[in-house]
Amino acid sequence: MRFAIVGSGAVGGYFGARLVQAGHEVTFLARGAHLEALRQKGLELRGPAGDITVRVRAESEATRVGLVDVVMLAVKTYDNVTALPMVKTLLSQAASAQSPEGLPAVLPLQNGVDSPGELAAVVGERAVLGGSAYISTAVTAPGVITQTGTHQRITLGEFFGDTSRLSPRVSALKEALAGAGIQVEAVPDARVTLWDKLIFLAPFAGITGCSRLPLGRLWSVPASREMYLAGAAEVARVATAEGVAITTRMDALERTVDAVNPEVKSSLLVDLEQGKPIEVEALMGSVVRRGRAAGTPTPVMSTFYGLLKPHEHGRRQP
């Protein structure tokens, strides 16, 4: 398959490199020193399974890519404003070459539940899938992506249209990903998995970000634990109010958090500590706005939102 990766950082770079290794035709859209490193030295993956370097095709301009079957969108959500026009260019180049399965398509791998809608506003619903990444990676130097732990998984499915069954294009993409050694789960309705992840992640990012503490210090304090669970219940109620058949059960969520390494910080807290912009809109703002629209109160998530919003741009100028 022909892939373009828009945002070749921690997530896009990792999964893109696995696809290159499996023989797929992959173009990495990147910028700055990372782009130069990808061109000069290739993409280096460091991790528990060993270190590898793959030679890659890296571009800064979407117009130079040519025909693709799948675009993976993996910039931070606050960079969608510059990334979505690139996705539009990539898909419009391939629009006349629609396959019987319904490709080309775009697979967002971002956190939160807003990305498919934001994409659809730019490229139309038909091309848009829903996806989530479960991995812990970071760009640790230009051209270098370091993985912590061994988990790496993509969940994908349809987000618009017929979400009652696995679509042919989801099945085709699942095969390509699985063939590249990526753990992959294909689901009929990606809205469910995106919301299930947000129920866990939004209050986790909120409480660790506001307290500047890793999970373990919070989870052992009953008042903090209650606050996390109240936030999670708010996100779950908003999902239900939107008609999404979430699968998260609160007792199971508690067990999930029990099992998380107590030293783990949310990526939002890591970004805050490093003075980087944070995905406060995609994680907290989205829940607050959607709750308001559905008439579902979100007092805990609104508190996280109000406390984190001033840090939205980090040290970057808005």
Ligand SMILES: NC(=O)C1=CN([C@@H]2O[C@H](COP(=O)(O)OP(=O)(O)OC[C@H]3O[C@@H](n4cnc5c(N)ncnc54)[C@H](OP(=O)(O)O)[C@@H]3O)[C@@H](O)[C@H]2O)C=CC1
């Ligand atoms: N990292 C992880 O372990 C996980 C991340 N996620 C989610 O995945 C998404 C991506 O996160 P992550 O991979 O960590 O982010 P990164 O910052 O590591 O990677 C994003 C990359 O996209 C680049 N980029 C942004 N805008 C453009 C543009 N217009 N043109 C070219 N390149 C661009 C960035 O460049 P620059 O550095 O110059 O800004 C950066 O290299 C987020 O929504 C995150 O929440 C989900 C699960 C796990």
Ligand SMILES: CC(C)(CO)C(=O)C(=O)O
């Ligand atoms: C929960 C965690 C740390 C898992 O990698 C995550 O996805 C995030 O904080 O963004």
